[in-house]
Amino acid sequence: MKGAEVISLFSEILQGDEMIVSSNGNVSRQAFHLLNKPHIYLRGSMGLPLSVGLGLSLSQPENKVIVITGDGNFLMGLGSLTTIAHFSPENLRIIILDNEVYATTGGQPTVSSTINYKLLMEGSGVENVVSLTSINNEKEVKKSLVKLLKQEGLQMLHIKVERDDIKLANIDWHPTEITKKFHFGHKIHFKSS
Amino acid sequence: MIDSILFLEYMKKKNYSLAIGVPCSYFNNLLIELERSSEILYVPATREDEAIGIASGYYFGGEKSFVIMQNSGLGNIGDALTSLAQLYGIPMLIFVSYRGLKEDDDFPEHSIMGEITENLLESMKIPFSVLEEEGWQKSLSLLIDKSIKKNQPVCLLIKKGVFG
Numbered sequence: 001m002k003g004a005e006v007i008s009l010f011s012e013i014l015q016g017d018e019m020i021v022s023s024n025g026n027v028s029r030q031a032f033h034l035l036n037k038p039h040i041y042l043r044g045s046m047g048l049p050l051s052v053g054l055g056l057s058l059s060q061p062e063n064k065v066i067v068i069t070g071d072g073n074f075l076m077g078l079g080s081l082t083t084i085a086h087f088s089p090e091n092l093r094i095i096i097l098d099n100e101v102y103a104t105t106g107g108q109p110t111v112s113s114t115i116n117y118k119l120l121m122e123g124s125g126v127e128n129v130v131s132l133t134s135i136n137n138e139k140e141v142k143k144s145l146v147k148l149l150k151q152e153g154l155q156m157l158h159i160k161v162e163r164d165d166i167k168l169a170n171i172d173w174h175p176t177e178i179t180k181k182f183h184f185g186h187k188i189h190f191k192s193s
Numbered sequence: 194m195i196d197s198i199l200f201l202e203y204m205k206k207k208n209y210s211l212a213i214g215v216p217c218s219y220f221n222n223l224l225i226e227l228e229r230s231s232e233i234l235y236v237p238a239t240r241e242d243e244a245i246g247i248a249s250g251y252y253f254g255g256e257k258s259f260v261i262m263q264n265s266g267l268g269n270i271g272d273a274l275t276s277l278a279q280l281y282g283i284p285m286l287i288f289v290s291y292r293g294l295k296e297d298d299d300f301p302e303h304s305i306m307g308e309i310t311e312n313l314l315e316s317m318k319i320p321f322s323v324l325e326e327e328g329w330q331k332s333l334s335l336l337i338d339k340s341i342k343k344n345q346p347v348c349l350l351i352k353k354g355v356f357g
Contacts, residue, residue, distance in 0.1 A: 021250070024276075040253050044276025048246035051238075052277075055250025055258070058211060058234070079239025080246070087236065175281040176344075179253065188255035191208045 001136055003097040004030045004166035006145075006159055007068065009138070010095075011035045013145050018064045019056060019186060023049040023073035025104030027097065029168045031068055038181040041171050047076030050094060054084050057092040063186075064091050064149070071098040071112040084154070085125035093148050094156040099163045107163060117158035128155040135160050194357040195329050197226040203330060204259065205232050207337055209286070211251050212236070213244040214261030219290035222357040223261070241266030245273035245346075248285045259286040264293065264310045264350075265303065274317055274346060282344035286337065291323065291350040314348055321348035326355055 001009075007030045020039035022031035028041040040056070042049055053067035074081075074096050084092065100112045118131040128151060130144050141159055148157050173181065182188070200223065204212075212227055213236045214220070227235040238244035241262045248258045262270075267289060278285060292300070293307015306313075314321045320339055322332055333349070340347040 019254075040250075042277070044280065045242075045246065045249075045273055048242060048249075048273060048277060051243040051246025052250035052253070054236075055211075055213075055247035055252070056254045057250075058236075058247075059251045059254025059256035077243060077246070080243050083236065083239055083243065083247075179281045179283070182253060183255070188253075190255055 001138055001141060001159075001161055002165050003027065003070070003099060003103075003161045004034065004168070006097055006141055006161060007031060007034045009142055010145050013142070013149060015149070018066055018149075019060060021049050021053045021056060021065065021067045023067075023069040025070065025073075026165055026167065027068055027070050027073070029171060030166070032171045032173075033168045038178070038185040040182055041173070041178055043171065043175055046073055048080075049073055050077055050080035050084060053092060053094065054080065054087065054089065057089040058087075061089070061091055064093065065089075066093045066095065068095045068097065070103065071096060071100060072102045072110045075110060075112065081121065081126075082124045085121075088125070088154045090153050092154050095148070096156070096158045097161050098158060099161050099165060101163050103163065103165050121156050121158070126154060126156050128153055129158075130156075131158040133160050135162055195324075195326055195355055197223040197356060200356075201226055201230055201233055203333070207257075209233065209257045209259050211248075211256065211258035212261060213238050213247045213258060215241050215244065215263065215266055216261070217263040217290035217292070219292075219351055219353055220261055220288070220356055241269040242273040245270050245278055245285075245287075249277050249281065249283050252283045252285065257284070259288060261288045263290045264306050267310065267313055268306065271317065274319065278346045279318070283346065284340040284344050285346045286340060287319075287346055287348045289348055289350055291352045294352065296353050310350065319346060319348050321350060323350045323352065324355060
């Protein structure tokens with residue numbers, strides 16, 4: 001499967017009230033065009049989707065927070081894996097779409113091909129880890145995505161995907177609009193002080 | 194010296210419920226009290242940019258947090274500020290220890306960042322002030338208001354001894 005196909009498949013499974021954080025580049029564009037709206041589409045801050053997801057999960061304990069990231073982005077902020085494992089928010093889910101390249105910038109390789117994701121994540125202290133290392137198993141991917149949403153507690157799902165991904169148009173919301181629309185769409189209000 | 198307990202009570206009153214940081218000896222007392230606090234959760238970040246990411250996510254969820262770091266960490270957060278916190282309009286308070294001044298003569302690792310700290314913040318368009326012990330509540334309050342009104346991160350530079 002291609003990364004965009006996994007995201008499309010995911011859109012059929014989502015309940016609709018989840019809060020999603022997507023990593024900058026192709027993944028955010030795909031999340032923007034293929035999923036319901038609004039979510040947090042990161043447009044820059046490479047390496048920070050997990051940390052943003054952690055912060056969001058801590059302030060929204062009643063809601064499910066899902067981070068969708070590519071492997072390049074995940075590896076740039078690898079430390080956040082350990083921070084998340086330590087605090088282990090019940091409502092947080094991490095999906096890594098691993099095509100072993102920086103696809104947005106032209107397909108330059110990452111070092112992902114030598115990583116054992118299951119060992120990496122379990123070794124960091126995450127209990128619920130699934131790593132799908134063979135490409136094109138749509139049935140398996142769907143089963144794992146369903147489980148990711150249904151099963152309780154922090155979970156991480158690593159999926160190997162094809163390098164040749166689907167390119168979509170840029171996001172036409174300015175970042176300040178993304179913030180405002182997310183707050184409005186998810187009925188997030190602020191305490192006054 | 195600003196009493197760390199009073200400081201945290203003040204922050205709680207201002208609805209800050211999370212602190213994220215990378216430690217500095219200048220913040221020792223404050224970090225001890227943060228670990229003890231049942232009202233403000235403390236998350237030790239692996240890097241300063243991770244702290245900015247967590248604070249940003251926390252605000253996306255409708256809550257306020259503050260960040261703690263050394264000024265060396267300013268070298269790590271350029272992208273987190275310019276392409277996330279500033280770009281998405283996220284108010285947050287960043288407490289930065291002002292290393293590399295006279296008292297740090299024996300620590301050359303801080304000397305260059307100490308020299309350029311204020312210029313760097315100006316270049317990054319981050320409003321800042323040096324927090325003084327006298328009248329700290331007022332200066333903090335002014336900066337918090339600015340941060341919220343303008344939806345942007347602001348920085349407080351903390352010299353040695355200010356937090357004990």
